[in-house]
Amino acid sequence: MNRLRDESLDFKGVPAGQGLHSIHPYPAMFHFLLVRKFLKELSSEGDLVLDPFCGSGVSAVEALLSGRNYVGYDINPLAVLIAKVRTTPIPTEKALKLLGLILKQEVKDYEVPNFPNIEYWFDEDVIEELAKLRAAIFSVEDDRLQNLFKVAFSETVRLVSKADLGEFKLVRAKKAKREDVKLLFEVIARRNIVRVSVLSKLPLKAFVEIQQLNVLEGLPLQDQSVDLLITSPPYGDSKTTVAYEQFSKLSIKWLGLDEGFKNHQLGAKEKSCEKALPSEELNECLEEIKRRDPKRAREVYSFYADLYRAIENISKKVQPGKHAVVVVGNRQVRGVELPTDKICVSFFRHFGFTHTATLVREISNKRMPSGTMKHEYVVILQKISIKF
Incomplete structure (x- = not known):
């Protein structure tokens, strides 16, 4: 699987948070120009766009401004609150x-x-x-x-x-x-x-729907109704990558929001590694990590088992012939780099998608934990069949 380095996607000198996107800080936000590019290239006005890991609503804002109908889900109630405010006109x-x-x-x-x-x-x-x-x-x-x-x-x-x-x-x-x-x-x-x-001040034509939801439990959307899937799922479990729950904790306590989501994030519940997932790259990495640290291998497996289940639920919603854009980062665990971009391709292929391209961008303007990933991988796929 080829990766293409695309410097035009680095957006150097352009902050990820500006205008509507700067309402309330939030970790590891999508770059709005990245979302804007693929909305323009892979969808049309009036299409339905889905982001099942919508975070603070970058994709929601861009869909609304470009006349695309939009459904977004996130498990974090603070993220959902921010996303709603960013997309709601007020007097x-x-x-x-x-x-x-x-x-x-x-x-x-x-x-x-x-x-x-x-x-x-x-x-x-x-x-x-x-x-x-x-x-x-x-x-x-x-x-x-x-x-x-x-x-x-x-x-x-x-x-x-x-x-x-x-x-x-x-x-x-x-x-x-x-x-x-x-x-x-x-x-x-x-x-x-x-x-x-x-x-x-704008003639907004599209609808935006944002809900707090755990994608592992299914999506309340009609199957094959989505024209474009664009999302950036977590790069790993919250404990060892971006701590969304800890970032939100004080606000959630003061606002009286539901904090039970922390027990339902991807990888939150540890699983045994007995059942292999449909990705040779992942299984090879798990074997190497297991030799070095069996507990970390179980944690890594648990995250990808949940990601696989999420992709299974999400894939059903995309129309045949339509595209998915998935932005991920490849982290290291016990010295082993996990190629999440390739793993995602394997998972999506299992549910009827073909891989179009993977574009590599440098993370120069995204608030990430220090010492972590320096690149993001923009995985572009197309639904070619119905297979569930």
Whole structure:
């Protein structure tokens, strides 16, 4: 299987997060120009686009702006909240007026969320200010506007916490931070209102549907209904690659979102390596890792067994003749590089796809854990038959 290095996909000097895509930070985001390119080349206006690992909604925004109908799923409730805000038009003047009321509101009846070590992550006065602000936001009746302010609140929580924001995993910063909670929230909220106001000025024709969902349990979409699958699944289990759960933890606690998803991420439940998966490359790597560390081999197998099951569920939704674009990174485990791009090709072939090309791009503008992958692999496939 040939890989083609494509420097035009590096997008050097173009940040992955700008405009609508800069509403709330999120780890390992798709580059919007990558999504934009393949939406244009492999789909048409009015087509249905699916992203079953949609994260914070980069593909959702690009589909909406280009007139493609869109369905996105993610297991992380914070990601789903961010994605919805990035793709929901709001009445700007009403949002600004409501922001003023939230900031002026004298909140006397409020609750502090009860979670372990809250005092470790937040100063006492910060906890009080956040609790009051949260109560004011939760009193907003319009769901669109409440979500808008929840996302600004989530970013505020991150910035006023004692967490090291340079890390993906939740670790305490060495240096103390002091921020005015209300002022910071106001700045973030105003900035987000300006960014999302773009949507109200455009003649949007497409629909966007985003849900919290575990793809391992199936997708509530009609089989063979999708015109383009474009996605970037996790590059490995959350514990050893991008810690989405830890990145989201403090926000999820403060917003009262469901945190049970951490037990259902790809590879979260360890499995034995007894049943071989349909990928020679994977099975060879597993044998080598097993010789060095049997436990890590089981963890790696568990991740790919779940990825295989996810691809089985996803593949059913794509129409014959239509394309899939899957962006992955190839990590190393115990000195063995796992060719996830080739493994994905094998898995998709098993469900009726042919491999068109794999394009290699340098990761120069994507927030990733330090010391990890330097390249991404853009795997392009086409559905040629029905095989389930």
